[in-house]
Amino acid sequence: MRAYLPDYHLRAPKTLSDALELLAREPGMWRAFAGGTDLMVLLEFGALKHKNFLSIRHLPELRGIEVTPEHVTLGALTSYTEIQRDADVRREFPLLCAAARETGGIAIQNRGTLGGNVVNASPAADSPPALLVYDAELELVSASGTRRVAYRDFHTGYKQMDMRPDELLRSIRLPRTTGDLHTYYRKVGTRKAQAISKICFAAGARLASDGRIRDARIGLGSVAPTVVRCARTEDVLRDQTPDEATIKAACASLVQEIVPIDDMRSTAEYRARVAANLLADFLSTLKIDGGKSDSA
Amino acid sequence: MSDEEMSREADVRCTVNGTTHTLRVRPMARLLDVLREDLHLTGTKEGCGEGECGACSVLIDGELVNSCLVPVLQVEGAQVQTIEGVTAGGAELHAVQQAFIECGGAQCGICTPGMVLAAVSLLAHTPQPTDADIRHGLAGNLCRCTGYMKIFDAVVRACERAGVKA
Amino acid sequence: MQTEIVGKPVPRKEGRSKVTGAARYVDDLSMPGMLYGATVRSPVARGRIRAVTFGEGIPWDEFVVVTAKDIPGENAVALILLDQPYLADGFVNHAEEPVLLLAHEDKHLLERARRAVTVDIEPLPAVFTLEESLAGKEIVWGEDNVFKTYLVDKGDVDEVWAQPDLLIVEGEYSTGAQEQLYIETNGVIAVANAAEGVTVWGSMQCPYYVHKALLKLFALPPERVRVVQCETGGGFGGKEEYPSMIGGHAALLSWKAGGRPVKIIYDRAEDMVATTKRHPSLTRHRTAVTREGKLVAMDIEFVVDGGAYATLSAVVLSRGTIHAAGPYTCPNVRVRSRAVATNVPPHGAFRGFGAPQSIFALERQLDKVAGAVGLSPAEFRRRNFIREGETTATGQVIREPVDMAGLLDRAFELTDYEAKRERFARENAENNSTQKRGIGFASFMHGAGFTGSGEDYLKSIVGAEADAEGRVRVLAASTEIGQGTNTIFAQIASNALGLDYDLVEMAQPDTGNVPDSGPTVASRTCMIVGKLVESAAVGLRQTLQGAGLLTEEYTQDGWREACRQYVERYGALKSFSQYKPPPGVHWDDEKYQGDAYGAYAWAVYVAEVTVDTLTYETRVDDFVAVQEVGKVVHPILAAGQIEGGVAQAIGFTLYENVVWQDGRMINNQMTNYVMPTSADLPPIRVHFEEQPYQYGPAGGAKGIGELPMDGGAPAILNAIEQATGVRFTHVPLMPEALMRGLNENR
Numbered sequence A: 001m002r003a004y005l006p007d008y009h010l011r012a013p014k015t016l017s018d019a020l021e022l023l024a025r026e027p028g029m030w031r032a033f034a035g036g037t038d039l040m041v042l043l044e045f046g047a048l049k050h051k052n053f054l055s056i057r058h059l060p061e062l063r064g065i066e067v068t069p070e071h072v073t074l075g076a077l078t079s080y081t082e083i084q085r086d087a088d089v090r091r092e093f094p095l096l097c098a099a100a101r102e103t104g105g106i107a108i109q110n111r112g113t114l115g116g117n118v119v120n121a122s123p124a125a126d127s128p129p130a131l132l133v134y135d136a137e138l139e140l141v142s143a144s145g146t147r148r149v150a151y152r153d154f155h156t157g158y159k160q161m162d163m164r165p166d167e168l169l170r171s172i173r174l175p176r177t178t179g180d181l182h183t184y185y186r187k188v189g190t191r192k193a194q195a196i197s198k199i200c201f202a203a204g205a206r207l208a209s210d211g212r213i214r215d216a217r218i219g220l221g222s223v224a225p226t227v228v229r230c231a232r233t234e235d236v237l238r239d240q241t242p243d244e245a246t247i248k249a250a251c252a253s254l255v256q257e258i259v260p261i262d263d264m265r266s267t268a269e270y271r272a273r274v275a276a277n278l279l280a281d282f283l284s285t286l287k288i289d290g291g292k293s294d295s296a
Numbered sequence B: 001m002s003d004e005e006m007s008r009e010a011d012v013r014c015t016v017n018g019t020t021h022t023l024r025v026r027p028m029a030r031l032l033d034v035l036r037e038d039l040h041l042t043g044t045k046e047g048c049g050e051g052e053c054g055a056c057s058v059l060i061d062g063e064l065v066n067s068c069l070v071p072v073l074q075v076e077g078a079q080v081q082t083i084e085g086v087t088a089g090g091a092e093l094h095a096v097q098q099a100f101i102e103c104g105g106a107q108c109g110i111c112t113p114g115m116v117l118a119a120v121s122l123l124a125h126t127p128q129p130t131d132a133d134i135r136h137g138l139a140g141n142l143c144r145c146t147g148y149m150k151i152f153d154a155v156v157r158a159c160e161r162a163g164v165k166a
Numbered sequence C: 001m002q003t004e005i006v007g008k009p010v011p012r013k014e015g016r017s018k019v020t021g022a023a024r025y026v027d028d029l030s031m032p033g034m035l036y037g038a039t040v041r042s043p044v045a046r047g048r049i050r051a052v053t054f055g056e057g058i059p060w061d062e063f064v065v066v067t068a069k070d071i072p073g074e075n076a077v078a079l080i081l082l083d084q085p086y087l088a089d090g091f092v093n094h095a096e097e098p099v100l101l102l103a104h105e106d107k108h109l110l111e112r113a114r115r116a117v118t119v120d121i122e123p124l125p126a127v128f129t130l131e132e133s134l135a136g137k138e139i140v141w142g143e144d145n146v147f148k149t150y151l152v153d154k155g156d157v158d159e160v161w162a163q164p165d166l167l168i169v170e171g172e173y174s175t176g177a178q179e180q181l182y183i184e185t186n187g188v189i190a191v192a193n194a195a196e197g198v199t200v201w202g203s204m205q206c207p208y209y210v211h212k213a214l215l216k217l218f219a220l221p222p223e224r225v226r227v228v229q230c231e232t233g234g235g236f237g238g239k240e241e242y243p244s245m246i247g248g249h250a251a252l253l254s255w256k257a258g259g260r261p262v263k264i265i266y267d268r269a270e271d272m273v274a275t276t277k278r279h280p281s282l283t284r285h286r287t288a289v290t291r292e293g294k295l296v297a298m299d300i301e302f303v304v305d306g307g308a309y310a311t312l313s314a315v316v317l318s319r320g321t322i323h324a325a326g327p328y329t330c331p332n333v334r335v336r337s338r339a340v341a342t343n344v345p346p347h348g349a350f351r352g353f354g355a356p357q358s359i360f361a362l363e364r365q366l367d368k369v370a371g372a373v374g375l376s377p378a379e380f381r382r383r384n385f386i387r388e389g390e391t392t393a394t395g396q397v398i399r400e401p402v403d404m405a406g407l408l409d410r411a412f413e414l415t416d417y418e419a420k421r422e423r424f425a426r427e428n429a430e431n432n433s434t435q436k437r438g439i440g441f442a443s444f445m446h447g448a449g450f451t452g453s454g455e456d457y458l459k460s461i462v463g464a465e466a467d468a469e470g471r472v473r474v475l476a477a478s479t480e481i482g483q484g485t486n487t488i489f490a491q492i493a494s495n496a497l498g499l500d501y502d503l504v505e506m507a508q509p510d511t512g513n514v515p516d517s518g519p520t521v522a523s524r525t526c527m528i529v530g531k532l533v534e535s536a537a538v539g540l541r542q543t544l545q546g547a548g549l550l551t552e553e554y555t556q557d558g559w560r561e562a563c564r565q566y567v568e569r570y571g572a573l574k575s576f577s578q579y580k581p582p583p584g585v586h587w588d589d590e591k592y593q594g595d596a597y598g599a600y601a602w603a604v605y606v607a608e609v610t611v612d613t614l615t616y617e618t619r620v621d622d623f624v625a626v627q628e629v630g631k632v633v634h635p636i637l638a639a640g641q642i643e644g645g646v647a648q649a650i651g652f653t654l655y656e657n658v659v660w661q662d663g664r665m666i667n668n669q670m671t672n673y674v675m676p677t678s679a680d681l682p683p684i685r686v687h688f689e690e691q692p693y694q695y696g697p698a699g700g701a702k703g704i705g706e707l708p709m710d711g712g713a714p715a716i717l718n719a720i721e722q723a724t725g726v727r728f729t730h731v732p733l734m735p736e737a738l739m740r741g742l743n744e745n746r
């Protein structure tokens, strides 16, 4: 291990209010430590800059999946395994389930948390594109209260987000208004498991009875400094029939809207082209069967 | 709080393979190192330290995890099972272990403890796995020797055995 | 007598200890007073060392520090040439070259100290690719950047080009570096001081290589150096030469520390960035063929990138050169080959050892030639397969029945190849599905044992001993690295003596206790060393019979009784056997002509793929490996070897891409250098044909270890060509490259 262990500190505050109080007392001093599947990797490489952490894994307020008539609310500590095992989530939020199933391997799915995935703010994270499609809302708590942020406004730049150092992510809330979306999920990461996405594509749409697209939603990972919801391309699709001309226009718009880069995992050219191919594939499944499409 | 106070060690109480321990440890130490160095349970292996290979797999409260990614503080109050705990009592091998020997599931053996635990965990959750279930269930455990085929055979044989017993 | 044991899937000797976690690998060992060692490495690829600075905040006086000045003997890793230093002395030739060693008992502090050392280097121009090296962009080794050249010359290639009515087909092919990615990283423990000499325990394939290197490094006589192999978590060639380096480093630290044990275990990132990989290669083919599809000439240029030092490149090049023309009959063959220097960490042994590279090129080229002649790839090969009595490129007369066409038939039958080939062609053309299918194959051979006179030079020795209870121990330096050495040697010995398998054990490879049976490489363990095991075992029986203690026919109890009496009367019962070449083997090292290998394994591999034109990803749907390997000693172990090798070949072809920047691997994590998981591989179906080799052990075994690495890449790319219509020429074929290829060919 390349980190100097004695430099690091990890505490487990007894209650949520203890944790929030510590965070408030010396803002920036402590950071949350959930499943550790992102943080421990940085520690291994000696690249974990922050030194003091509060383990939050045991805090019940951050756990559990709650279902009300309007929302399904996932505690920040919900693991990928828990997501897949939950019948409501499976039925109503297949994109999130698909993402969870394709995250890491079983051991990562058991340990990694949805909250950690969100706050880690990797542009290559796999659940956020799904959360974007579902118009997720985040609930942030601090000693001074609770506030809600629309997830699509949360990430403000590469690894930057609308969250104060004294705040914790408590939960992720999904409106139960998307059960009838035609959905499409595709993670592209060279291999089938334990892969970091080169592209992560999540989309949903509704067709009106006249065959026009009513509500298109496209969430993408690994094509910009943050995960993105492609609003301009969604505008291009709105009220169009998904015919060839529409598909062409949408793909053209998509490659304009995203800003992929070359890195050691892939190329900008590949990312743009595959994103467009997947969009075209998604739209053509809408056209052909008009029914529920597959979630890879 | 002073710096000294902060980097102090902590006591962690947990059960490893059925024995309860109180460990004086640095809270951020990897469970992997505590098992190998403090408890001398060297059956748990390190292949990468980054959660990719699964050689360090153990079960915490019955769930498969990578012990290289778990800070020891987080096993407070937990039940940890390592490969040494799979062979209960020492004499009789677990059906999965027996099947690994018979089917050629272990070659160099370095991935084997983790792979056995992944298989044990898979069968605990999915007693009659399909080929796809097996492939998915073991995908976090890399093996460079076998190409996995003999490992799949072993898992199938282990659950056939279990089926016969049941 | 007991029933036949050869060919039976007996339980692996160390199977139980491996499945229970009891097996002890080097990192599982600890010694009193042990220190941990770390390596400070060069930050740049080539340059002059100006200064080494030790940063603030580290109690340096607590550290053991070793530089080139501390080396008691010669500062060179003894292998083929003596050009590679243990520690850079004033000059570095590749990124991550070891400059300085540190040891401390606290491994966390050690790591902090390692990071606090700054090596200041005046950078010099460097070459990073084989092309740059060939072009002489900068001379970085010797006079011309060339480590080694070979010329194989059969007939007269130059005479052919002008002949009328021939088709001439050219092609250029290349392969990338590949990381061995054994799951156990390199590691050793050493104890060394002037009084007791040097002992190294570690993860390794070749204890006597390390032994030889330590003799030079410490200027000690052989009896003062001892090397012990621990349970080894995979090698694949990656632990052939490198343990000499890391073993030497740990020993130097221990020596300086007055004999305190020193352990060095690389973490994954260091292992990937600093140790050897498969040689990248470039092959050019020019093939002349008649309109009927008979090969007339093959002119082949084969170049491998050896990295910064000579290491084993000459031998890798040799194997690649000899396999470059494959299992075909061709009257005129010329192979010109070179291993060149670049400023990257030395490339080294990796399963197949040059052959996968040159076979990839050949098998891609032959599909192209077949197309040019208007024959199917299969029909074209059928017309040119080598047969008994015909000669290879080196002029070796094949004296054994070889039936490549039969292997091809079998492979095609198992895969329904012809029907699928036809169906995929139709479906790809007809429907506009985003999923394109293809099926392809490769036919090839792989020589077992050292090349040419290599085994003659090695003169390997194996011993066997029996105790008073009649238990037999095989004494050999051949290592168990997962491939099953312990098990097959015990089978061979028990078979030779008619004893129970359980009565035979392997001694731990320890140069203090076992003779030099040669390195565990080159698919030689079963065929060459196994034969010696057999004769050493037979020697025990003959000794007992010579002493009048054992009758011609005997029972196991009779054997035990004879051993008891022998040991009582004469003491230890041991027998040794040394390699002797089979009769009639000739090899000319100058001309590179003659019997290159004692025996070959022959194979046809078929791959079926789907290419997704949305993501440009290729999935291998089915893989069939048909081979003739002589007598199969252990069906499960043998199939396991093939399956594992095929999996590595699939990785080499579609997944494993070393990303270089200024001569350094930058994706040196398992997250970013991606090997196949259990979810990625197709069913790998293995079939053996058995044609006993008359000089092989246990009724005629040959070697199989490297063979399965050879056929995957060309078979898969041949299949992708059917799926996409694009003639790809480089592996790894990553989706990004496949995309470019598809677009360019639209």
Ligand SMILES: Cc1cc2nc3c(=O)[nH]c(=O)nc-3n(C[C@H](O)[C@H](O)[C@H](O)COP(=O)(O)OP(=O)(O)OC[C@H]3O[C@@H](n4cnc5c(N)ncnc54)[C@H](O)[C@@H]3O)c2cc1C
Pocket (backbone or CB within 6 Å): A031, A032, A033, A034, A035, A036, A037, A038, A039, A040, A041, A056, A062, A076, A077, A102, A103, A104, A105, A108, A111, A112, A113, A114, A115, A116, A117, A118, A119, A120, A124, A125, A126, A127, A167, A168, A169, A170, A194, A195, A196, A197, B050, B051, B052
């Ligand atoms: C082998 C491996 C494979 C992986 N595969 C994938 C993959 O396929 N797809 C993918 O998207 N990710 C993958 N990951 C990354 C990682 O597993 C996920 O991002 C995971 O969801 C992180 O959750 P965690 O609880 O482990 O986070 P931690 O490591 O505990 O924390 C991550 C970050 O989030 C912060 N944080 C965590 N919880 C909270 C909270 N409640 N409030 C405020 N801040 C918080 C932490 O301070 C830290 O900055 C992989 C990781 C590994 C090691």
Ligand code: FES
Pocket (backbone or CB within 6 Å): B045, B046, B047, B048, B049, B050, B051, B052, B053, B054, B055, B056, B057, B066, B067, B068, B069
């Ligand atoms: S060592 Fe923990 S996953 Fe590789």
Ligand code: FES
Pocket (backbone or CB within 6 Å): B105, B106, B107, B108, B109, B110, B111, B112, B142, B143, B144, B145, B146, C183, C233, C234, C482
């Ligand atoms: S048996 Fe060697 S890595 Fe799996």
